[in-house]
Amino acid sequence: MKRIQKFSMLTVLASVAAFALQPAAPVQAEEGPTVKKVKERGEVLCGVHQGRYGFATADSEGRYKGLDVDYCRAVAAAVLGDSEKVKYIPVSSVTRFPALQSGEIDMLSRTTTVTLTRDSSLGLNFGPPTFYTGTGFMVRKAAGVEKVEDMGGATVCVVPGSTTEKNIAALFRSKNMQYTPVVIENQKEMVGAYFSGRCDVMAMDQAGLPGHRQFDAKTPDDHIILEGVFSKEPLAIGVRQGDDQWYDIIKWVTYATFNAEEMGVSKENVDEMKNANNPDIKRMLGTSGDLGKKLGLDNDWAYRVVKQVGNYKEIYDNNFGANSPLKLERGLNNLWINGGLMYGFPMK
Template sequence: MRAFVLATAAAAIALGAATTPAQAGATLDAVKARGEVVCGVNTSLYGFSYPDDKGVWRGLDVDTCRAVAAALFGNAQKARFVPLSAQARFTALQSGEIDMLPRNTTWTLTRDTANGLNFAPTTYYDGQGFLVAKKLGVKSAKELSGATVCVQTGTTTELNLADYFRANKLDLKPVTIEKYEEVTAAYLAGRCDALTSDISQLASIRANDTPNPADHVILPEVISKEPLAPAVRHGDDQWYDIVVWSIFATMQGEEFGLTSANVDQALNSSDPNIKRFLGVTPGLGAALGVDEKWAYNIIKQVGNYGEIFDRNVGKDSKLQMARGLNAEWTKGGLMYSPPFR
């Protein structure tokens, strides 16, 4: 008779467990319980996410993650980084290995829907281009027919490349490699005539990985729109809100002229907008479900969007990227935060 009891019990466990949902809106609770935000970032991309010579993660994507940590815990250091290949990134997010994915990822319709992701606001407006050796004498991407092009697999880049060559009736020989470092190495070894990726990434490779940056040029054609945005899983709205508004806070901070240097003085500001933003007048933090000082902590510890940009990819970095589309909306760019009220 014991066997029967056991069998019944086993069946009950299997059936019972099957009807229980695995998790529901649990990301925020899990992050709070853990005491740190786990972010999936690029394995090593100068300007966006890379460990510096002391092993500290730096870059624009890294700072996005730190902003969320500052909002949630009042401490930008409460963030852990998981380096991910382009292929592994969505699985890592879907499976719950990471809480958010600030990993120079292009926001597309399919990824937003079929991959089960939600995208936060774009943190870097990019486009796809080509890097070629100067001695090849190529002046335009239209001259690349028959060229061998190195590309990282699992990226929108791979699809845009095929589309662009098809649309312009050019003959394409792609070499697709999984890891970004290997793709770069193959290009530098002369396996390919051209390397294609987001222009910011090409600038990073040119400045950082080539023996002599002057030997390589980025072709003028920008063949795609690449809005790089952090992603979170579907179905966890409060967590999504916190990520979204942490990013908006960096933009709004720049619009207000708040920097990590002057934000302490701004606490005494008489401007009601700034008082509300910094939590001197409470309300916004409670609405978001975080500390009232959340935006203050972001600006104080991480900086406003302009500071983050300049430090990592702009004028204070090796990349020297112009603000371009990534300027504030008041200065002709696309960085625009909805009102903080």
């Protein structure tokens, strides 16, 4: 008995010592730039929404579609040469930041609002906004609500950890109205809770509401989306701090989609445009200059983005505009020359 005791004690001590004496290995070893990892893996790990029409939804065969999805594809096209080399990882409003911080995903393209706190204390960087929206509300027509002021006392369904959750707290407080939040992390459960009548109001980014009304409501006409937008929600792609090259790629892939639209370069005409008599277009598409090298990519990166995914107009129209069931006006998401906020920085 004594012998066994001593033996086991020694084993424990030895293993503990071995563990303790090892150099404190960082949770993430000295990782090369994200690009290197992505190339080795041959895939971009992209965190997307579990299901929001227009931004990211999976069809019956598991193919993802949406504006956020298209930006994953654009990055894969630029870095790996093939927009299909993306592994989509659905993340919830709560799991998205830890997933990015821990390196489970390379980029977060999931209706994420840029805020000062997220940019600083979460250790993240955000690219240029790919979509501008604001908190919106859906209510049942029968409730007779026409404006925000009519919502006093309502029960509001919302996902936790979202900027929306804080916006409604501030909005109701400023209007001196009571409300009861029902906070459900699972998007599907939350939307289901509203349509089953658990809540009077569903709050989310306004651009997400029409899709849910169209596809999740038994009778879409029974529900109305309140006029007006009640907060600023610039949605952008998030990456970890500390890898500037990766951040630059995200940034300029986004700008490339804006600039392509502005310069009239589309999926269809990109091959002709490569040789167009316009130095800006030629530089962007890599016929001349060495923009690709500066980003650590080859010179065709922007060409592939447009060829395989499209310019911003095409991306928008396919997911929200004329070519989608939602038929949303572009509004703030129009180019700056058309009165919107989309402004691609010069690619020089």
